[in-house]
Amino acid sequence: MRRILKIEYERSTHNLGMLLALLMGIGCILYQVIPVILRIIESKDIYKNTYTSFTRGGFYNLWLPGYLDGSTIYYFYFIGIIVALPFGISYVRDKNSGYIKNICNRVEKKKYLKAKFISTFISGGCAAVIPLIIDFLIVRLIIPIDCFEDIKGTVLNGITDWNAFIIQHSYIAFVIILLMWFCFGGALATISLMASAFSSNYFTIQLSPFFFMMILFYLPSFLPDSYGKYFPYNFLSLFGKGNPFICFVEITLILIVTYVAFVIGETRKDIL
Amino acid sequence: MIRLLRYDLVCGFAANIKKIVMFVIVMILYNVIAYHEIMAFCKGTGIKPGMLDYFCYVLGGPKYIPENMLDIYEIPVMWLMVQIMIAYIIGYYAITDLHRYGQHILLRSESRIKWWISKIIWNVITVLSMYAIVFLMTFITGYISGAECKGKLTEEICVGVCKLSSVTQNEKLLYIELFIMPVIISVSISILQMTVALITYPIIGFVVSQSITFLSTIYTTKILLSNYAMLSHSRYTCFSNIVYSDGLIYGFIVMIISIFVGSIYFNHVDILPKNKDI
Numbered sequence: 001m002r003r004i005l006k007i008e009y010e011r012s013t014h015n016l017g018m019l020l021a022l023l024m025g026i027g028c029i030l031y032q033v034i035p036v037i038l039r040i041i042e043s044k045d046i047y048k049n050t051y052t053s054f055t056r057g058g059f060y061n062l063w064l065p066g067y068l069d070g071s072t073i074y075y076f077y078f079i080g081i082i083v084a085l086p087f088g089i090s091y092v093r094d095k096n097s098g099y100i101k102n103i104c105n106r107v108e109k110k111k112y113l114k115a116k117f118i119s120t121f122i123s124g125g126c127a128a129v130i131p132l133i134i135d136f137l138i139v140r141l142i143i144p145i146d147c148f149e150d151i152k153g154t155v156l157n158g159i160t161d162w163n164a165f166i167i168q169h170s171y172i173a174f175v176i177i178l179l180m181w182f183c184f185g186g187a188l189a190t191i192s193l194m195a196s197a198f199s200s201n202y203f204t205i206q207l208s209p210f211f212f213m214m215i216l217f218y219l220p221s222f223l224p225d226s227y228g229k230y231f232p233y234n235f236l237s238l239f240g241k242g243n244p245f246i247c248f249v250e251i252t253l254i255l256i257v258t259y260v261a262f263v264i265g266e267t268r269k270d271i272l
Numbered sequence: 273m274i275r276l277l278r279y280d281l282v283c284g285f286a287a288n289i290k291k292i293v294m295f296v297i298v299m300i301l302y303n304v305i306a307y308h309e310i311m312a313f314c315k316g317t318g319i320k321p322g323m324l325d326y327f328c329y330v331l332g333g334p335k336y337i338p339e340n341m342l343d344i345y346e347i348p349v350m351w352l353m354v355q356i357m358i359a360y361i362i363g364y365y366a367i368t369d370l371h372r373y374g375q376h377i378l379l380r381s382e383s384r385i386k387w388w389i390s391k392i393i394w395n396v397i398t399v400l401s402m403y404a405i406v407f408l409m410t411f412i413t414g415y416i417s418g419a420e421c422k423g424k425l426t427e428e429i430c431v432g433v434c435k436l437s438s439v440t441q442n443e444k445l446l447y448i449e450l451f452i453m454p455v456i457i458s459v460s461i462s463i464l465q466m467t468v469a470l471i472t473y474p475i476i477g478f479v480v481s482q483s484i485t486f487l488s489t490i491y492t493t494k495i496l497l498s499n500y501a502m503l504s505h506s507r508y509t510c511f512s513n514i515v516y517s518d519g520l521i522y523g524f525i526v527m528i529i530s531i532f533v534g535s536i537y538f539n540h541v542d543i544l545p546k547n548k549d550i
């Protein structure tokens with residue numbers, strides 16, 4: 001199991017899809033952050049008005065999950081494609097090329113499928129979270145993480161337990177947010193594996209997490225506002241009233257469904 | 273050339289039949305939502321809807337977002353789904369055909385340019401067919417709801433339900449902005465998508481075309497082509513500089529450049545399938 005997992009992990013992270021996914025994510029980050037840096041550089045009064053306006057609300061007001069900008073919304077919109085790009089179509093590609101027959105001669109099919117599931121989860125999570133880490137490193141150049149001079153009117157102003165936790169334990173909250181994004185990105189990527197159990201069209205498989213996210217964007221309009229916290233735009237960003245518990249419960253549900261459909265479902269099928 | 277075109281039309285539609293059925297289902301859902309929203313508004317206000325109000329709801333585009341007011345932005349999922357489904361139908365056929373049976377067709381046609389032009393014509397006809405479905409289903413929805421054929425937009429419905437900032441009653445502008453511009457811009461973007469898909473990968477073509485479309489719902493600028501397809505972003509309904517005449521020229525330029533670049537690339541590329549990563 002360790003050997004096949006290593007092979008699949010190498011394949012999932014060292015490919016053109018991962019590069020393109022990271023380029024898309026980093027492009028969004030740079031679009032968001034560069035104008036802010038330029039404004040600070042151009043401002044003559046750097047230690048007075050301009051700097052103070054950025055420190056209001058602290059680090060979380062400038063970081064992608066808390067910064068309301070076209071690039072943030074773009075990142076949320078295309079997250080389904082970003083996570084599926086690295087390894088989403090690998091199973092169908094293996095089947096079509098005959099690679100799966102060579103692998104299943106050497107390794108139990110269930111182990112191969114589990115290794116693929118884990119690698120897809122990790123590659124999807126990395127594609128989702130690496131741009132956030134880069135954004136953190138850049139924003140951290142401008143503002144300290146635990147500086148909350150005046151949160152009135154900023155993204156952390158909402159009266160929720162999660163916002164209070166972020167203010168009190170900034171570093172721990174930062175790690176939890178990264179973990180949420182990593183696990184959610186990974187779970188979304190496994191949806192493409194589930195789609196590959198039902199379809200052999202590469203395009204459909206790569207777009208299946210994207211269509212899933214479109215459904216999750218649309219459903220809140222049919223439900224009362226109090227249900228909004230159960231949807232990704234609210235629990236992954238700092239604008240809504242979501243919290244990590246809801247996020248991890250939903251991730252677990254998605255992983256259970258995709259695991260059953262892909263690993264258990266495909267183990268029973270013949271590879272010929 | 274005619275045989276090539278006939279092959280593309282028959283096989284192109286046959287290969288995408290499931291996606292076309294999905295598109296019809298999406299349009300039925302969209303029209304049901306349009307019917308319920310407009311009828312609920314009309315019951316509350318006592319106004320009678322016109323046929324054009326339904327077309328405005330479906331084709332008018334998302335709400336205009338002034339600069340620095342992103343907190344009022346909501347992703348216009350249903351309007352985007354129409355564009356996504358068209359991109360989804362267009363996205364993959366040309367490239368898969370090239371790597372499968374289409375290679376034999378290409379050999380027999382003895383001309384790469386003819387193959388490429390046939391694909392362009394297939395692309396245009398597919399987009400026109402999709403919009404024909406949109407128009408037909410919206411007309412049926414308006415007919416079932418008893419909408420009047422007024423030839424004008426009802427201001428209260430357009431501002432209250434369709435999310436326009438204001439309404440123009442200039443009929444010529446209205447018909448151009450509501451019926452002709454969405455089709456022309458969609459055709460331009462689809463041809464651009466197919467060219468990018470040919471040169472790189474189908475998923476990248478999809479991302480490029482949908483990035484232009486999605487960013488147009490946020491930023492009302494002349495650079496983003498899809499702005500010209502939205503009545504709600506036009507100068508005649510909001511404070512923007514989007515004029516349909518610029519859109520026509522821009523759309524045709526994008527179309528011609530895409531066709532030209534695609535034909536040059538296709539004339540020189542190795543058409544044998546490679547083991548691609550994505």
